[in-house]
Amino acid sequence: MSKFGDRIRELRKAKGYSLRQLAPLVGVGFSYLSKVENDKLDFEGTASESLIHRLADVLDADEEELLLLAHHVPKRIADRILEQPEVFRALATLNSDQFQRVAEQVAKYTLRSETRTPK
Amino acid sequence: MSKFGDRIRELRKAKGYSLRQLAPLVGVGFSYLSKVENDKLDFEGTASESLIHRLADVLDADEEELLLLAHHVPKRIADRILEQPEVFRALATLNSDQFQRVAEQVAKYTLRSETRTPK
DNA sequence: CGATTGTAGCAGCTTGCAGGCAACATATGG
DNA sequence: CCATATGTTGCCTGCAAGCTGCTACAATCG
Numbered sequence: 407m408s409k410f411g412d413r414i415r416e417l418r419k420a421k422g423y424s425l426r427q428l429a430p431l432v433g434v435g436f437s438y439l440s441k442v443e444n445d446k447l448d449f450e451g452t453a454s455e456s457l458i459h460r461l462a463d464v465l466d467a468d469e470e471e472l473l474l475l476a477h478h479v480p481k482r483i484a485d486r487i488l489e490q491p492e493v494f495r496a497l498a499t500l501n502s503d504q505f506q507r508v509a510e511q512v513a514k515y516t517l518r519s520e521t522r523t524p525k
Numbered sequence: 526m527s528k529f530g531d532r533i534r535e536l537r538k539a540k541g542y543s544l545r546q547l548a549p550l551v552g553v554g555f556s557y558l559s560k561v562e563n564d565k566l567d568f569e570g571t572a573s574e575s576l577i578h579r580l581a582d583v584l585d586a587d588e589e590e591l592l593l594l595a596h597h598v599p600k601r602i603a604d605r606i607l608e609q610p611e612v613f614r615a616l617a618t619l620n621s622d623q624f625q626r627v628a629e630q631v632a633k634y635t636l637r638s639e640t641r642t643p644k
Numbered sequence: 645c646g647a648t649t650g651t652a653g654c655a656g657c658t659t660g661c662a663g664g665c666a667a668c669a670t671a672t673g674g
Numbered sequence: 675c676c677a678t679a680t681g682t683t684g685c686c687t688g689c690a691a692g693c694t695g696c697t698a699c700a701a702t703c704g
Contacts, residue, residue: 426681434663444682483606491590498601515627544649566692569691
């Protein structure tokens with residue numbers, strides 16, 4: 407269940423790259439990329455944030471999505487947490503129902519701004 | 526402006542420990558502790574999460590508070606983010622007003638459960 | 645004064661992360 | 675069948691984080 411690796415492979419194929427083609431574009435060896443895609447890294451863990459950044463760039467992907475799949479907290483979110491720790495600490499304490507309601511409120515605000523720029 | 530170091534010193538003094546007394550209790554050298562308190566570490570960065578954990582333990586402090594002061598995202602919060610990424614991504618996108626309103630809703634829920642256990 | 649405390653510099657050392665390399669297997673097309 | 679492109683895997687290495695462990699020195703205080 408390595409969603410991250412699967413997603414990378416998906417994106418790579420969508421661009422028609424082989425491992426050996428993509429590797430130099432993101433500045434690593436092709437064998438390392440294979441391990442990343444199959445979650446077979448020597449150590450316990452995932453690709454570095456900087457590699458994910460380059461991958462997102464070259465593959466025209468959503469960097470935050472990739473970071474999250476690789477179990478990294480994106481900086482944009484981390485910064486907010488460090489600015490307003492109490493809010494996030496409280497948020498993490500809520501039960502599912504309460505959290506769900508907060509999520510709905512957040513969704514409302516988000517929808518509103520998306521509605522202003524329709525296709 | 527090293528809030529973290531200052532807080533550690535505060536907690537240590539409150540317990541009446543000297544650097545040389547506290548150091549063995551958390552398993553590091555006293556000179557290293559001094560550097561931690563003064564934010565004068567050889568490298569760019571902060572104390573490790575494991576050291577912060579032991580400090581919180583020995584000093585009877587709030588581990589999450591210390592982690593946040595040291596610019597680490599506590600696991601409990603990180604886990605929530607990885608479970609519900611979309612919510613947190615949206616949350617980080619809100620402007621100050623919107624965020625403020627969400628914060629108030631969260632605070633309400635939190636207050637309610639605190640009210641059930643009065644002093 | 646002498647003992648304790650904190651500050652600071654510097655030379656290591658250990659571990660884990662990040663990635664390279666070479667050999668191998670597999671597949672595909674002519 | 676061969677040649678070439680592709681993906682997989684094991685081992686090996688470089689480097690930086692996060693310390694240790696001195697040493698020396700200044701400040702404080704009883």
